[in-house]
Amino acid sequence: MRTENTTTAAATAEAPTLLIRGGRPYGEDVQDLLLEGGEIRAVGTDLEAPAGAEVIDAEGCIVLPGLVDLHTHLREPGGEEAETVETGTRAAARGGFTAVHAMANTTPVADTAGVVEQVARRGDVAGWCAVRPVGAVTVGLAGERLAELDAMAGSRARVRVFSDDGKCVHDPVLMRRALEYVKSFDGVIAQHAQDPRLTEGAQMHEGVVSAELGLAGWPAVAEESIIARDVLLAHHVGSRLHVCHLSTAGSVDIIRWAKQRGIAVTAEVTPHHLLLTDEKVRQFDAVYKVNPPLRTAEDVAAVREGLADGTIDIVATDHAPHPRDAKDREWDQAAMGMTGLETALSVVQSTMVDEGRLTWRDVARVLSEKPAEIGRDEDQGRPLAPGSPATVLVWDPRPVRIADPGEHASRSRNSPVAGLELPGANRLTVLAGRPTVRDGAIVEHP
Ligand SMILES: [Zn+2]
Numbered sequence: 411m412r413t414e415n416t417t418t419a420a421a422t423a424e425a426p427t428l429l430i431r432g433g434r435p436y437g438e439d440v441q442d443l444l445l446e447g448g449e450i451r452a453v454g455t456d457l458e459a460p461a462g463a464e465v466i467d468a469e470g471c472i473v474l475p476g477l478v479d480l481h482t483h484l485r486e487p488g489g490e491e492a493e494t495v496e497t498g499t500r501a502a503a504r505g506g507f508t509a510v511h512a513m514a515n516t517t518p519v520a521d522t523a524g525v526v527e528q529v530a531r532r533g534d535v536a537g538w539c540a541v542r543p544v545g546a547v548t549v550g551l552a553g554e555r556l557a558e559l560d561a562m563a564g565s566r567a568r569v570r571v572f573s574d575d576g577k578c579v580h581d582p583v584l585m586r587r588a589l590e591y592v593k594s595f596d597g598v599i600a601q602h603a604q605d606p607r608l609t610e611g612a613q614m615h616e617g618v619v620s621a622e623l624g625l626a627g628w629p630a631v632a633e634e635s636i637i638a639r640d641v642l643l644a645h646h647v648g649s650r651l652h653v654c655h656l657s658t659a660g661s662v663d664i665i666r667w668a669k670q671r672g673i674a675v676t677a678e679v680t681p682h683h684l685l686l687t688d689e690k691v692r693q694f695d696a697v698y699k700v701n702p703p704l705r706t707a708e709d710v711a712a713v714r715e716g717l718a719d720g721t722i723d724i725v726a727t728d729h730a731p732h733p734r735d736a737k738d739r740e741w742d743q744a745a746m747g748m749t750g751l752e753t754a755l756s757v758v759q760s761t762m763v764d765e766g767r768l769t770w771r772d773v774a775r776v777l778s779e780k781p782a783e784i785g786r787d788e789d790q791g792r793p794l795a796p797g798s799p800a801t802v803l804v805w806d807p808r809p810v811r812i813a814d815p816g817e818h819a820s821r822s823r824n825s826p827v828a829g830l831e832l833p834g835a836n837r838l839t840v841l842a843g844r845p846t847v848r849d850g851a852i853v854e855h856p
Pocket residue numbers: 575576577602654655701702
């Protein structure tokens with residue numbers, strides 16, 4: 411077990427010298443990478459292996475900066491039967507992530523400096539990836555008064571992303587104040603855009619399928635109206651807005667409109683909204699119950715298009731583990747949410763790269779560089795160049811296998827891609843010089 415040094419310092423002390431031979435950085439020309447002392451020491455062709463270096467054959471593999479997830483539910487404190495910082499960060503590492511932003515809807519809620527520092531510390535102790543706590547916008551996620559944003563920003567956890575995710579900051583005055591407040595420390599409000607009145611009792615996307623199944627619907631306008639309001643508010647106060655898990659074609663249009671006007675808005679899409687539609691609900695398997703809900707094929711096409719043309723900035727997992735008894739229930743009683751950390755890159759490869767919509771260079775942008783930038787994390791998403799931290803992923807795009815949540819490191823099994831054939835395998839993940847995953851398996855600490 412690691413002591414409470416910073417992750418970087420502890421990792422550097424035990425960083426082996428690794429020569430990653432014959433991979434393709436960003437999916438481009440073949441280049442070797444030499445990792446030494448926790449840094450990328452050299453990038454080039456036919457690099458000499460220094461004495462004592464381990465040579466890793468990366469022929470045919472893609473080399474990327476370690477992935478960064480802006481939207482992870484680690485569930486600790488309070489939800490340890492679903493996930494812990496330890497199990498969730500192991501899952502992250504297996505997925506190729508080297509940093510996750512841990513959402514605030516824990517018990518207690520991460521709405522004080524004390525709780526965010528506790529979460530960050532547990533991440534350091536676990537050591538599988540960097541854990542950046544997200545702070546709540548309002549006290550107890552109750553939507554009534556602002557939490558101590560300033561204290562969380564100034565704490566050792568250096569919080570820059572604030573969100574009531576799971577709930578929408580619905581009061582426009584409170585949303586305005588939150589946006590104004592975070593300007594002083596360059597923070598961002600990440601909004602879960604869902605009008606609560608328009609979605610009371612909603613069970614799935616409102617449309618043809620919900621009408622046929624007789625389930626209460628969740629209209630697209632419940633998401634779009636909040637996004638439209640919030641981009642205007644962000645523009646009015648000159649602050650940064652981030653839109654969580656955007657899921658409808660109309661939402662893509664609004665973000666496109668806002669960006670054309672120079673409004674400082676960024677947006678994310680989840681792997682499941684890139685892949686699945688509300689047709690899945692016909693199976694009445696609660697693994698497909700999620701917030702926001704799975705939408706239509708037209709919406710899936712629009713979010714793919716939006717990600718391809720840069721309207722949507724990033725992919726974020728919204729990894730939302732639940733214990734079996736919260737999901738093995740009647741549809742209307744089951745919990746909302748899906749796991750995603752361990753399959754995110756495979757889904758992005760299959761829906762976006764293999765279909766010619768994104769290059770691997772784009773994947774580095776949407777799954778590493780941009781999320782690090784939005785979260786103001788300078789240790790992540792760095793260029794694959796000498797002097798950068800040795801925080802990298804070696805990804806083999808060739809293997810195809812059936813996704814099996816039974817093999818996952820997450821404590822929960824509610825994966826919406828279980829049983830699907832997905833491409834790609836994590837050959838090696840390195841966090842600040844220390845391997846965390848080799849050939850898909852966690853590298854246990856010495
Ligand atoms: Zn959410």
